[in-house]
Amino acid sequence: MKNHEPNNPLQAAERDIIALGIAVAAIIMLVGTGGTVLPKVMDALFGNGARPDVLLVNALLLNIALIIFGWRRYRELTREIEERRRAEARAQLLAATDPLTQCLNxxxxxxxxxxxxxxxxxxxxxxxxxxxxxxxxxxxxxxxxxxxxxxxxxxxxxxxxxxxxxxxxxxxxxxxxxxxxxxxxxxxxxxxxxxxxxxxxxxxxxxxxxxxxxxxxxxxxxxxxxxxxxxxxxxxxxxxxxxxxxxxxxxxxxxxxxxxxxxEPSMESEMRFRNQLETGIRRGLARGEFVPFYEQQVDVESGALVGFEMLARWRSPQLGVISPDIFVPIAEEIGLINEMSERLMEQAFADAREWDDSLTLSINISPVQLRDPWFAQRLLKKLVAAGFPPQRLEIEITESCLHENIGLVRSMIMSLRNQGVQISLDDFGTGYSSLEQLRNLPFDRIKIDRSFVSELREPGSRSRIVEAIISLGRGLDLPLTAEGVEDEQILQALKSMGRLKAQGYLYGLPEDAEAVRARLKAAGKLTGVSDQAPSLPRTGTEDGPTLYRIARP
Structure with a gap:
């Protein structure tokens, strides 16, 4: 049965060649026999002569049949060739174009x-x-x-x-x-x-x-x-x-x-540098080069230490200590931010376990992490595994997160708050949050962005935006934290505005876990439980908290 399928191109072509040969031979024979047989046939039909030779008549009829057969096969061959051309054109079109938009590929x-x-x-x-x-x-x-x-x-x-x-x-x-x-x-x-x-x-x-x-x-x-x-x-x-x-x-x-x-030619150097960073991030993540540093958070009125904000740092053996504004965007683009953040959180929970129970730990969450519907569950599991109290943890999310999927963000916020985790709205005033979102989303704290706080640096200067945010926080009964407190003038201006938490270089640069531990030990604020929750292994050669920024090539 397969040998008779008309869609078999090779066999069809073979039959067409044979049919063409038969048709040509039949035409030659028709010319040779037709001149002899046809006159005799016509005479016999009109009764003017003897009947023609039967064999010659049969040969003539056979030649005619072969010619008809050959012509039909020729027409079929023509149609088949045309169909093949259309199929090849379609195949070439599909191979060269995008099927969705019909653009080139x-x-x-x-x-x-x-x-x-x-x-x-x-x-x-x-x-x-x-x-x-x-x-x-x-x-x-x-x-x-x-x-x-x-x-x-x-x-x-x-x-x-x-x-x-x-x-x-x-x-x-x-x-x-x-x-x-x-x-x-x-x-x-x-x-x-x-x-x-x-x-x-x-x-x-x-x-x-x-x-x-x-x-x-x-x-x-x-x-x-x-x-x-x-x-x-x-x-x-x-x-x-x-x-x-x-x-x-x-x-x-x-x-x-x-x-x-x-x-521009400089972009090529920048791209090479970016690729080097990407390779370094992948390698550094496998080698444990990303470690948490901690920035002090202080009560403005009393000056008492109340907690720390965890800040990611990359201890690169080649480049030194690198700030997150360099590597975090790249980690987000290449899909490593979740793994990086979760490792840093595990280390931070282990470090903070031996701090005094009155000290809180604040952690920034990337917008990429908030797109994961299982983020809250994984975070709570890590808290349980580390034995770290949820009530001492504060999660900071930026305003930009509120516009990507407000329903998912609300669900995660509620899941975390139900377990005691505090939720802070970071960099308030720099994004697009509205009063409606502040009223409906269950935030526990507002953080005033450093760009507004820096306006308080001049003696006697008052930032109307800072005052407005503080008044808003009071009206919504939300505590506030001021970022970027870098000199005494800013601190004195904040003290006159009410009860706040503050953080910034005035209180010291961010420090690694060993420096923080030494600071808390001197202040008598260690609980001595580090043996129950051993820290994850660290790598790197940096001894102090000095931070180096990488200049773009």
């Missing part, structure tokens, strides 16, 4: 870029490669589902396609990352700038779906194969253009998103 974009560069070079034009990435697009998929995310991507591709010039090429490189390549007059990069600005204006319009309206921002990186003055720079290929545009895109995101940058 990553592989075909390289070929399209090289082709466009070749044509542009003949005309003396330059080529710009633009890489685009939607800001925080993952939240749309997480909150509304992938069908909504896919619909947004389709609408995005349609808007971009409607703005690009006819000879540009648009591709979806993967996920929410798109790219286009276009020619422009050499030395007139402002033409590309104008088009990019139009893109931002178009994508600033909401994406209206049947069930939801989505608003998005975009980050863009650009690279060209010509210098700004129109001269041809170093020879680059499509892969190099893509790589440089990607570096510019990373720079745009690092500068705050919703903006665009052209590639």
């Amino acid at each position: 990553r592989r075909s974009m390289l070929e399209a870029t090289e082709e466009l560069r070749s044509r542009a070079a003949v005309r003396g034009e330059a080529v710009a490669y633009c890489m685009m990435d939607l800001d925080n697009f993952k939240q749309i998929n997480d909150m509304h589902g992938h069908p909504v995310g896919d619909a947004v991507l389709v609408m995005l591709s349609e808007r971009v396609r409607g703005i690009l010039p006819r000879d540009a090429r648009l591709a979806r490189l993967g996920g929410d990352e798109f790219a286009f390549v276009m020619p422009y007059p050499a030395g007139h990069a402002d033409r590309v700038d104008d088009l990019v600005i139009r893109l931002f204006e178009s994508l600033a319009q909401p994406f209206r779906l049947p069930t939801i309206t989505v608003e998005l921002t975009l980050s863009i990186g650009l690279a060209a194969d010509h210098d700004a003055d129109g001269t041809i720079g170093l020879v680059v290929d499509a892969g190099t253009l893509m790589q440089r545009a990607d570096m510019a895109l990373y720079h745009a995101k690092k500068q705050g998103r919703n903006r665009y940058f052209w590639f």
